[in-house]
Amino acid sequence: MTDDQIKQAIIAIINDINPDEDTSNIDPAVRLREQLDLDSMDFLDIVMELRKRYGVHVPDTDYMELASLDSCVNYLRDKMAGKVLA
């Protein structure tokens, strides 16, 4: 999966768990929580969806790696290698 596809995968999950949220202008360098109305349950849902859709395992000690789209890409690049966008 390319870096761009990883971003798309995350945005697709956010769109599904929070359909009212506008995800068209997310700044990848800025923390998601500062741009979107996401609480700790939302981040848990992202983790659960990553496991369900891509078999990716994110232990709770690594949750902060999902803070921004850029940090998601850095953290997930190896884990998502070879996977296909769902």
Next chain:
Amino acid sequence: MTTDQHQGFNLKSEAKRVLRGSSGGRLQQKSNPVDKAKPEYDVIVIGSGLAGMTGANVMATQGYRVCLLEQHYNYGGLATWFKRPGGHVFDISLHGFPVGMVKSMRRYWSKEIADSIVQLESIKFHNPQFSFETQFTREDYTNKVVNAFKLDRAHVERFYDHLRQMEYYNNDGTTTGEMLERFFPGRNDVHRAFMEPITYANGSTLHEPAITYGIVFSNFMSKGVFTFSGGTDQLIMRMRKIMAANGVDMFSGAQVEKINVEKGRVNGVRVNGRDIKAPVVLSNANIKGTVLKLAGPENFKPDFIEKTRAIRLSGSSCQVYMGIKQGQEIPFITDLLFCSEADHFTSEELCDMHTKSRTFSFYYPKTRPHLPNAGYTIVSSNNAKWEDWAGLDETEYEREKNALIERTVAHLEKFIPDIRGKLDHVEASTPRTFNFYAAHNEGASFGTKFEGLEVSQGLCEQVPGLFHAGSVGIIMSGWLGTVNYGVITANKMAEYLHVAKA
């Protein structure tokens, strides 16, 4: 008036194969309900409270094979209801939850359930110190307390901001009482306005860690208080349909006797005399019972057992259920009334056996719009202590229950003067009733105090494969707290199974 229908039960009777909750718990089971269970699952869930059901459903949607076991004949735990002749349906705990429930129901259950959540129109406070009506939204509640107590609005906002930044891992030892005294010194009336509704909601007192108050109050102090249109029976029926569609095998009348542990790991459960295998067990039973009775102390380190034994339960409740005669009406008073005849507010008065403080939940026909002849019911709740009720002999117990009913109806007459003539069914429940039907230690109706959370979250480190979700730690209690805790634990279980497979 009739009184309690389930009087005279033997608290100590633990007869096998009796349908719990059936008239007096005396109906014999004709066949073993778990005969149809498969020999093995990925996850076995003990208890069908909202946390257990939500955990079961989330695991099933993630593709795991799930079995849900409930000791009572009905599902829902304390999210339950009962029916009485005269067309009365009484909800036990459908009093009101925060707006966050809408999102949680949409995500982990269905849009249909989320769309059935409606806002309460009115909440009233009435006591010797103050009276006002509010929607309990942040804006409206702030207006009401600023006016009633002549407070500086900016100061109240600072108080909310202080509560909002509290996290459960930042317990600095401050109690709720100390925090309220710091923000509103000497203002017992203000303390009452902020604390009383929370005590009714989760049994907590002024002596708990302030963070438990901060987290629960912040959840509520948002967009108002919400309820489920259709009643608890509709909610649980829909949840069962969704679980069935997702492949959860559900069995009621299924009394788990033991959590099986082999070579230090969970290996399933023994239920109604039958062993069923699973690498993961989620207990939605009381945390102390889970460790000390179901799994057994021999499977845990001694310091963990000590911590478990030291967990305090968060108290219990008495309720009085009042059904209005078919064809009779009562005017719209409010949806939820917090009322007291006590001059001052103390946590001790609120939990006293003969407290002058109680809530009334009014259920109008709008609660069950799908029923053509939906009537009016009123459920009163007050906080109570197990030890006040546990030791009474049957004569004293009946006398105390009747006195509770009389105090409650007399209190209600202050708001609806002709109510007595309109009632055709009244009965009371006590901590003993909760103990009997829900099999909760000490009749607990609010889970545990704060220290229960650490034990609940630490089970899997002691016995791999063992998890817990339910009302613990005050912050994980209430309908929203337990639903979300079910999800949090489901995520941990899925992670555990994922790593075990890899």
